[in-house]
Amino acid sequence: MTTPKSVVRKFGPFKSFQQFLVSETSVGNISRQEIVSMIPPLLMDIRPGMTVMDLCAAPGSKSAQLIEMVHGGEESRIRKVLRDQNQRDGREVSPDGELVTEEIDDEVKHGDWSDQGRSTGLLIANDVEYKRAHMLIHQIKRLHSPNLIVTNHDATMYPSIKLSSEIGADGKPAQGRYLKFDRVLADVPCTGDGTSRKNVNVWKDWVPGNAIGLYPTQVRILVRALQMAKAGGRVVYSTCSMNPVENEAVISSAIERCGGLSKVSIIDCADRLPGLVRRQGLKSWNVMDRDGTIYDQWAQVENRPGKLVEGMFPPKKSLPLDRCIRIYPHLQDTGGFFITVLEKRSEIKAKPEAEPQQTEAKSSIIAAVDEIEARPVNGTDPAPKINALDSIAPPSAAKEGGNTSAVARQNKENAPTGPVSPGKHTLDDQADIYVSAKRPKFREEVEPPAPRGEEDRQVHWPPPPGAQLDISRPEAANLPQPENTNEKAAPASSTLKLQTTADYKTQRHLGHQQRYEEPFKYLPSTHPELESIYSFYNLSPHFPRDRFMVRNAMGSPVKTIYYTSALAREILTANEGTGI
Secondary structure (H helix, E strand, O other), X not given: OOOOHHHHHHOHHHHHHHHHHHHHHHOOOOOOOOHHHHHHHHOOOOOOOOEEEEOOOOOOHHHHHHHHHHOOOHHHHHHHHHHHHHHHOOOXXXXXXXXXXXXXXXXXXXXXXXXXXXXXXXXEEEOOOHHHHHHHHHHHHHHOXXXXXXXXXXXXXXXXXXXXXXXXXXXXXXXOOEOOEEEEEEEOOOOOHHHOOOOOHHHHHOOOHXXXXXXXXXXXXXXXXXXXXXEEEEEEEEEOOOOOOOOHHHHHHHHHHOOOOOOEEEOOOOOOOOOOOOEEOOOOOOEEOOOOOEEOXXXXXXXXXXXXXXXXXXXXXXXXXXXXEEEOHHHHOOOOEEEEEEEEOOOOOOOOOOOOOOOOOOOHXXXXXXXXXXXXXXXOOOOOOOHHHHHOOOOOHHHOOOOOOHHHHHHOOOOOOOOOOOOOOOEOOOOOOOOOXXXXXXXXXXXXXXXXXXXXXXXXXXXXXXXXXXXXXXXXOOOOOOOOOOXXXXXXXXXXXXXXXXXXXXXXXXXXXXXXXXXXXXXXOOOHHHHHHHHHHOOOOOOOOOOEEEOOOOOOOOOOOEEOOHHHHHHHHHOOOOOO
């Protein structure tokens, strides 16, 4: 159907059809999505029982695809379990059709039967923007999946998710168990120039510096995705941009930082989706700076002031970048898209980000004269900017102190040496709920690496509001407090103040991004409310009864009771009160 949605919404003859679309979409039977945007999940090769992460998930169309894949084959497995149970109970069983029988036979060979046929996989969908995270929830809650968790974190420094301790052979609990993912999708924020056919603002807002400003963030997200993947797991990187600085340059930089092709390989997907018209990734490209100057190689800008870095240029070592997938809009009447499938071959520890090259200091006036003499003048062009003169002006306050190295945030868990301000990351919220070209508002400059001595800052410090959920809730205000007669109360100036509602509102005015969220409390299986549910629905004794949860600090089923998978329960219980 090629009719524009504006016509479907307003034109009379389409009224009943439009009502049909709205009703079916609201219950999860229909999801509308850009066709090229559906490709990355199809290349992830998700199988039953896998744990999956979507790092930049909003508005949620790809997450909806992923959660369907997580539940793949579940209906056939449940059908077989029920059939076997009915036969044991002596009940008559109606015969299945030929197609259903084939599906069941396939699940018997390859399916996940560890939880009575129920899906044991998990999808964690994340987005850095609070409002977009709620858009994400609105999109995928229609599918009513118990195998889903939505988080609100910066993907460049996504926190490690703790798992409950297993009892070892010596009878002691094992320490330091953290969740690793079989599949990770990094559909990163980009300039969105591949969506220019449908997004008019791309023509108005595009400048060469957009990709230069996004490149560091994209590399950090991809490196973090590779860190969180299991050895042998896959990471799919995608953008709706055609700029090689956002695509092939990010892939080559991430592979180099993670240890090379011995640690991370590019998977050839030429045999996947055979009907898809595509082009190979680029192995050579030029880079344009903010002034419009084009450079062929890093040596041309190595000693010149500017925001270009070596990783934006074609890699010196040979990489199979031709295995990357480029989809151009004119090939099959779609939007533009870039996809690369990476495989993590072994555990990695990413290298630090490259520090700015130290060159011999030169007088500002002399440097400006040298720059003027080095530029050709034809008498007609306007006078170009003299970058060397920037060093004469005093540095702005925004540049003092620098930023913490991304790798230090990712690899280290040392105590913080000082507070870290949350990074500002504003996205274009005007995207349609079904189709979004993740185009952020661009910062003026590339963030420089952290100065020496500041690389060991904590990932999330100070702790987010979620770390004090139970105590800050109104229900907890009247709870009896434990008495300690052996110690004197510490003076107010030396104690860590727990976050109250007033403190939270103040942080919102100061730009704090993380909002208050109700805690997760699991109910005991013998709770009277659950007993009434068992009786009313005549639930089988084989149905799990320890996975029912409520969203309040008191653990009272006063409003809604949720059912989750076993792995979701383990994660929510092990990370209770940590702000995850």
